[in-house]
Amino acid sequence: MAERISLLEAVEKKEALLEPGVYFMQGNIASAEAALIAGCRFYAGYPITPSNEIAEHMSRRLPQVGGVFIQFEDEIASIMALIGAAYGGVKSMTATSGPGFSLMQEGIGCAFMIEAPIVIVDVQRGGPSTGLPTLVGQGDIMQAKWGSHGDYEIVAYLPSSVQEMFDLTIEAFNAAWEYRVPVIVLTDQRVGQMIEKIEVPPYEEIKIVVRRKPEVPPEEYLPFDSRYLVPPMAAAGEGYRFHVTCLTHDDRGYPTTSHNISRKLVSRLVAKIRENEKVIGRYESYLADDAELIIIAYGITSRAARRAVKEARREGLKVGLFRPITAWPFPYWGLKEHVDRGAELLVVEINMGQIVRVIREYYNNITKIHFMPWAPGEVPRPSDILLKIKEVYPR
């Protein structure tokens, strides 16, 4: 027993990480390398297409940096193991796709309730059910938000390039450890498996959030101290002797059936994200300022939409692009000025209508909201989108 030492102590930090520079790299692998740079030292997962490159890469890379990889018996075990590792104070991650993401939902709720910071990369494929394992889909947007029972808030990023697979995976770890919440990198098969150029910036330019540790002696420590919006987090073995539970609990982590405590707890948990929605939520606009029609598209679809916008402009149509970078919290405020000056909206996504519901929630009856559903399996071509633009373009 005595010779057992912490794996993390066994290696120097930053050793064997991907060095700053320019690479030609797959999206899934960029996400894995970014996780290592963010400090991820534990991966738990179950094989599923099209996310497998992440697990395979982590199984090779994690031991090189003193971390641990475990391929579990299912996604349920995987997500729960992340919670165990997080309560060991170690950054942890899993990757999956639709069916596995479904299996993880109860665990995501547990992580939210117990305030365990974990990162899940969901490489979306076509659904429903087993669907199209090898082909693209964007059908998990609502599952990411509402998949677990009860009231909760989630953070989900929408990378649209290999560069963003890298950047947003690091951001996902930062958000997870800043707010003590589960965070999802909600990518898709095309972005995950495409290979393109990325640039790894110098390490000193990469912001890394670490665990905020308790500053009080153990006898005063409360794992869910409601004087904080995000309470400092003790790790197991540090002497704080915390008790945490997924049951509704008080500041001490003890179960309770008090409605007053339930109200305080759930309000604080959702406030962690709601009060910071404009800090976390992000978007990018392209040629939107004078646009009479703004396309809303994300992930791989935004790249086809961008091309369609260019072609529409060439034909004299004032069309722009609004690309949400976070699905949750949804950056609805970024559309307001355009809607206020009368721009109409066209949502394009590889599903039968998910983000369009959010747009309707904020802008229904304020402007016209057009929608182009697209069945999973293929990305709409720029010409498909251009056709729709011409159909709905306001005159």
Add this chain to the structure above:
Amino acid sequence: MSSLRVTTIRSEEVKKLLRLERFPHIWCPGCGIGTVVKCYAEAVLKSGIPEEKHVVISGIGCAARAPGYLKLDGLHVLHGRPIPVAVGLKSVKPDLEVTVISGDGDILTIGGNHFIHAIRRNDDINVILINNFIYGMTGGQYGATTPLGAITTTSPYGFIEGSFNVPYLAAALGANFVARWTPLHTKELVDAILKMFKVDGFAIVEIVSPCLIYGEMNNLPPLEMLKLLRERVVIDHEADLSKIDIDLRDPKKPIVVGNFVNRVKPSYQTRYMEIIKKARGGK
């Protein structure tokens, strides 16, 4: 006299490991879970491992409330999932002594997949499985250890599925340490838990502790149940595990207890240290 004094002092020490502000606890009078928690606490005190290095993890159910009364780092997680949480924690913090205390429904029924695979991987965790033969907290439904023929709230005509023989199952899967005791065997149970702390790999003790609700539905009043445990228990460390299934209805069938398996086979976590060496050397 002297032994009595030692016991008293020990009880006071055990109290220091309890979250007394949470008492009275939720367990029914006559339930064996409290005794098991005391035995675990005693083992923690005797282990020589610093108290802050012990972590106790559970899922959902009566037995799973144990961490809530122990002044140790504790995680009370989803139904069926304490084992993967324990594996995740132990894998990143090998210096911790991680113990799961939970029930048969949690560990063997909804969590059965994690149970078999954690043993196959030989994860370095301890599992204290309190087998009460039923879902007690939800009111008395049958589970994977309910004896054949038993009346439960979801088998009103008698249970026909068949049940796990826990030590036989764990030993067949390759667990390094396998034991079975009852809440009446406090000394033996403390001793078994201490042995489990020393095992590098998966260690399990099943505690035969029938739920009072089970007794109520199956003509076993609380005192009868305790008597049954006392009269029918046979200690046999060398028992043929294939024959030690439990049938509470058959008065001739003994309840065999003992420390059945104690073998040395490196854990996943120990073997992973070799992987790290290989990965770092081969880079």
